[in-house]
Amino acid sequence: MPKKHQDAPAVEPVPLPAVYAHDQVTRAFADGVGAAIGPVGGLLDRLEEVLDPWRAPPAFLDWLVRITGARVETDWDERQRRTAVALAPWLAAHRGRPYALRREAEEIYGWPPERLHISDPGGVYEGNEKPPPGRMLTVTLQVQGRREDFELPLFRLVAAHCPAHLPFKTEVTGGA
Template identity: 35%
Template structure:
C-alpha cells in the first residue's frame, strides 16, 4: 500500500473545506495539516484506483495483491513484465486450464517463451453413474517436451509443480527438457 511517503501532498486539503472564519485558527490549521498528511496516501490511492487495478499500470507492490485476486502465483524472482503478463492473462488461462493449450501457455509464461510439445494418451468417457472406469487399459498420461536454449538453467522442480497444478489430478506426466534454439 501507499504509506509513509514523506512530503506527499494531499489532493484535497481539509483546510480548504472549512468556512473562512476557521482559517485564522493556527491550531486547527496544524491539526488538519497532520490529518492531510495521514490521509494523502489513502486519497491518492483511491483517486488512482483504476490504474492500481490494471495489471499493466499497477505499482509492483499491488501486483502480488492483484495476482491473489485472480488466483495466480507469479514467482517473486520473475521480472515485473512477466509477472504483469501472468496476472493480465489469468482469466483466459483459467478458461483453458486442464487442456493441452492451457498447459503450453502456462509453461511458455513460466520459462519466458519456451516451446512446449505436449502429447496426451487420449480417451474420453461420459457417464451419469459415479465410479465409471476411465477409457483405455492404462492410466491417462501426458508427455511434455520443452525445447530450451539451456535446459540446465531451468528449475525442473518448479516446472513439475506447475504441470501437476495444470493437468487433471488423475493424469500422470513425463517431463523432458530438450536443448534447442532460442526457445
C-alpha cells in the same frame, strides 16, 4: 515558513460549516485532518495504476499475486510475475485445458506452442465404466539447450494444469 517540497501532494482543505469557518482551533484541526488523508486521496486517484500488473509499482506486485491467485514460482523474474498476474483471470477460467497450458508456457517461459506436445487421453466414463489401464497425460517439450534446465519448470507447469484424478508425466527432448 518552511519551503514546501515539490513532490508533496496538495493538501485538500476540509470544508467546514459556516459557523466554524472562523474558529482557528477547528480550522487547524480540519487542516490537520486534510493533510493526514491527502495521500490517501492521491492513492485512490492512482488506484487503476496500482491494480494494473504492467503499471503497478514493484512493491505492489506481491500483493497483486496474492489477490489474483496467480501461480508464480520463486525463481521467476519481474516480467514473468507480471505476466502471471495478467494471465490469472483468464487461467482461472481455462486452467486444465491444453490450450491454457500452451498459452502459459508461451507467455511465461517463451516456449513456442509447436514445441510442446500434449498427449491427452481424454474421455468421459460413466457408471461402471473405467478408464483404460495406464491412462496418462504426457507432455513433451522439445528444446535446444540443457534439458535439465527445462525439466522442473515443465513439471510444475503441467502439475498446475493437470486434473488431480489424471496421472501425468513430462519429457524434455532435444538439447545440446
